[in-house]
Amino acid sequence: MELYSMIGSLIACFVIPLIIWLVIFVKGKGERGGIFVLFLLGALFYAGMQWGVKQHGLAYLFEKANLYSFMINHYISYLLLVALCGAILAIIPEIITVLGIFRRKITFKQALSMGLGYTICETGFLLVYPFVATLIPVLKNEATKLSTSSSEMVLSGFERLLLTVIGTGLIVMFIYDVEQKSTIKGSIAKVICQTLAAFIPGFLIAFSTEDFLEVFDRSTTLIMSYVILSAAAFACFILIDSLKWKMYEK
DSSP states (O other), rough: HHHHHHHHHHIIIIIHHHEEEEEEEHOOOOHHHHHHHHHHHHHHHHHOOOOIIIIIHHHHHHHHHOOHHHHHHHHHHHHHHHHHHHHHHHHHHHEEEEISSSTTTHHHHHHHHHHHHHHHHHHHHIIIIHHHHHHHHHHHTTTTOSSSSSHHHHHHHHHHHHHHHHHHHHHHHHHHHHHHTOOHHHHHHHHHHHHHHHHHHHHHTTTTTTGGTTSHHHHHHHHHHHHHHHHHHHHHHHHHHHTTSSSOOO
């Protein structure tokens, strides 16, 4: 059962968004070059943020600035700091790309492609790689059991699917704001929204742990988190649909 749940989650949050991008690419006659390039750039922007903030930035701060002590004593502030740094580092190359390289001339399909590139790469780092690393030993040895329950896998996949919609919507919104010469407003809005999307799940779950006096049980915090993310994903879906005919067209 756990194996099927894992495969189903991978299909829902990774394969389906990839198929959506392929459909956009095939239908984007006359702009496939931009669609492909922006998809790759979106993926590179997330990989760069992951590399810069988590693999090197945090490692440096843990070693040189006693960040471990700060994390233990101020865990909520630590979560907010990491989310904010990630959002800021991600938006810098996006501004350079939209303003400097494409000169505010990015179509809706290209903007959607960039958002999907970013979120698909994010899913690959945070979900696909851990799932596959867990799956390989199970496939090699049928006696090996998965340590994660099927419900946890389904919920992880559902969360990533919601965050894919949110992340894609925020990038499309940001590109639209830049095209409308509202770069500062769009940048601030995207940084705030992206920070909250990354911060809120961890913030709520923290209050189900002993360190925070177990204010809520874990089931309650998960429900609260998914309700908030679902509402945000729905709003981003409506936003994406509303911008379909408002963006630059070739």
